[in-house]
Amino acid sequence: METLREIRRHIRSVRNISQITRAMEMVAASKMLRAQQQALASRAYAQKAWEVLTYLAGQPGGLAHPLYEARPVKAIGIILITSDRGLCGPYNHNILRAAVQFMLGYMDRGIGIRLITVGRKGRDFMLRYGHNIVAEFTKVRDRPTIMEIAPIARVAMDEFTSGLVDEVYIAYTRFVSTITQTPTIMKLLPIEKPAPEERLAALYIFEPDPQTVLGEVLPRFTELQVYQAILEAQASEHSARMVAMRNATENAQELINELTIRFNKARQWNITREMMDIAGGAEALRKARGIRAGIA
Numbered sequence: 001m002e003t004l005r006e007i008r009r010h011i012r013s014v015r016n017i018s019q020i021t022r023a024m025e026m027v028a029a030s031k032m033l034r035a036q037q038q039a040l041a042s043r044a045y046a047q048k049a050w051e052v053l054t055y056l057a058g059q060p061g062g063l064a065h066p067l068y069e070a071r072p073v074k075a076i077g078i079i080l081i082t083s084d085r086g087l088c089g090p091y092n093h094n095i096l097r098a099a100v101q102f103m104l105g106y107m108d109r110g111i112g113i114r115l116i117t118v119g120r121k122g123r124d125f126m127l128r129y130g131h132n133i134v135a136e137f138t139k140v141r142d143r144p145t146i147m148e149i150a151p152i153a154r155v156a157m158d159e160f161t162s163g164l165v166d167e168v169y170i171a172y173t174r175f176v177s178t179i180t181q182t183p184t185i186m187k188l189l190p191i192e193k194p195a196p197e198e199r200l201a202a203l204y205i206f207e208p209d210p211q212t213v214l215g216e217v218l219p220r221f222t223e224l225q226v227y228q229a230i231l232e233a234q235a236s237e238h239s240a241r242m243v244a245m246r247n248a249t250e251n252a253q254e255l256i257n258e259l260t261i262r263f264n265k266a267r268q269w270n271i272t273r274e275m276m277d278i279a280g281g282a283e284a285l286r287k288a289r290g291i292r293a294g295i296a
Contacts, residue, residue, distance in 0.1 A: 002262070002266065003266075004263065004266055004267055004270065007259055007262055007263045007266060008263065010259055011256055011259045011260065011263065014252050014255050014256050014259065015252075015256060017248075017252055018248075018249050018252035018253060018256070021245045021248040021249045021252060022245070022249045024087070024241070024245045025242055025245035025246050025249060028238050028241040028242035028245055029238075029242045031142055031238045032178070032235065032238035032239050032241075032242050034142070034143060035142065035143070035231070035234045035235040035237075035238050036175065036178075036235045036238075036239070038143060038231055038235075039175055039228070039231040039232050039234070039235040040175075040235075042227075042228055042231060043228065043232075045224075046224055046225060046227075046228035049221040049224050049225075050221070050225060052217075052221065053191050053218065053221050053222075054191060054192065064211070065214050065215065065218055066160075066161045067157065067160065067161070067189055067190060067191060067218055067219070067222065068190055068191055069190055070190050070192070071166050072166065073111060073166045073167055074111065074112065074166055075111060075112035075113070075114060075164065075165045075166060076106055076111060076112070076113055076114070076165055076166065076167045076168070076169065077113075077114045077115070077116060077134075077156055077159045077160065077164075077165035077167070077168040077169070078099065078102075078103070078113060078114075078115050078116070078168075078169050078170075078171055078185075079116045079118065079152065079156055079168070079169070079170045079171065079172075079188070079226060079229070080095075080099055080115055080116070080117050080118065080119075080122045080126070080171045081095070081118045081119060081122070081170070081171065081172040081173070081229060081230060081233040082095060082096065082117070082118070082119035082120075082121040082122030082123075082125075082233075083119050083120075083121055083233075083237045084119050084120040084121065084138055084139060084140075085120075085121075086121065087241060087244060087245070088237055088240040088241035088244055089240045089241070089243060089244035089247075090240070091173065091181065091236060091237055091240035091241070092121045092122070092125075094173070094181075094183045095122075095171060095172065095173050095183045095233075096121075096122065096125055097183075098171065098183035098184075098185060099122075099171040099183075099185070102169070102171070102185050103131075112132070113131065113132060114132050114134045114159060114164060114165055115131055115132060115133045115134065116133075116134060116135045116136075116137075116152065116155055116156055116159075117133055117135075117136045117137070118136075118137045118138075118140060118152060118230065118233075119137075119138065119140070120138050123136045123138065134155070134159065134164075135152075135155045137151070137152055140230065140234075142234065144227075144230065146223060146224065146227045149223065149226055149227040149230055150223050152226055152230075153219075153222055153223040153225075153226040153227075154223075156168045156188065156189070156222075156226070157189070157219060157222060160189045160190070167187065167189065167190070168187075168188045168189040169185055169186065169187050169188060170184075170185070170186045170188050170225070170226065170229045171183070171184075171185045172184055172186075172229040172230070172232055172233045173232065173233050173236040173237070174232050174236070175232045175235040175236045175239065177239075178239045178242070178243065179239075179243065181236035181239060181240060186225075186229070188222065188225060188226070189222070191218075191222075
C-alpha cells in the first residue's frame with residue numbers, strides 16, 4: 001500500500017501536468033482561432049480558382065499546357081501534409097493511415113511513388129518504412145504566406161512536367177469543425193476536365209486570350225491549392241491539439257480526485273491504526289496495573 005508521502009507526491013506531479021496541459025490547451029485555442037479564420041477566409045477563393053482551372057481544361061478544342069497533360073500512370077507523386085509536433089491526438093495517425101492505404105492501392109499495381117513531405121511526423125514515418133522521399137519541408141510557420149508555400153508546389157509541378165510522375169495528389173486533413181477533421185486525398189495534377197453535368201453555367205471572358213491567361217494563372221492557381229491544403233491542415237492540427245489537451249486536463253483532474261480519495265482513506269486508516277494502538281496499549285497498561293494490585 002502506498003504511503004501518505006507517496007500519494008501526496010503523486011498528486012503534486014499530476015497537478016503539475018494538468019497545469020501544463022491547460023496552458024497548452026489555451027495556446028492551441030488561440031492558434032486554432034487564427035488558423036480557422038484564415039482557412040475559412042480563403043476556402044471560397046481556392047474553390048472558385050479550381051473551378052476556373054477545370055473550366056479552362058474543358059474549353060472546346062482544348063488548351064495546351066504541360067499541367068493538363070494526361071498520360072499512362074507509371075509513377076505518382078504525393079504531397080503529404082502532417083505536423084512537426086505531436087500531442088495532437090489522432091491527427092497524424094489518421095492522415096498517415098489514409099495515405100498508406102491510398103499508396104498500397106498503387107504499390108500493388110507496381111506503380112512507383114515519390115513523396116513530398118510537409119511536416120516532421122510524416123517524413124519520419126515514411127523514412128522508417130523506406131519510402132522514396134524526393135523533398136521534405138519542415139517548420140512551416142503558423143499563418144504562412146503563399147510565397148512561403150510556393151516552393152512546395154513548384155517541386156510537385158517540376159516532378160510532373162519532367163515526367164518523373166504522371167499524377168500528383170495532396171494528402172491533407174480538411175477542417176470541418178473543432179471536433180471533426182477529415183483526412184482527404186485530392187488529385188492535383190493533371191487538371192482534369194469537368195463532367196458535362198458539372199460545367200459552369202457562367203461564361204468567362206479572358207483578355208488577351210485564354211491561352212495567355214492560362215500560362216500565367218495555372219501555376220499560380222496550382223500553388224493556391226497547395227496553400228489552401230496547408231491552411232486546412234494547420235486549422236485541423238490546432239483543433240486536434242486543443243481537444244487533446246482539454247481531454248488530458250480533464251483526465252488529470254479525475255486522477256487527482258481519485259488520488260485525493262485514496263489519500264483520505266490512507267490517512268483515515270493510519271489514524272484508526274494509531275488509535276487502536278493507543279487503546280491496546282492503554283488496555284495492556286490497565287491489566288498490568290490490575291495484576292500488580294492483586295499481587296500486592
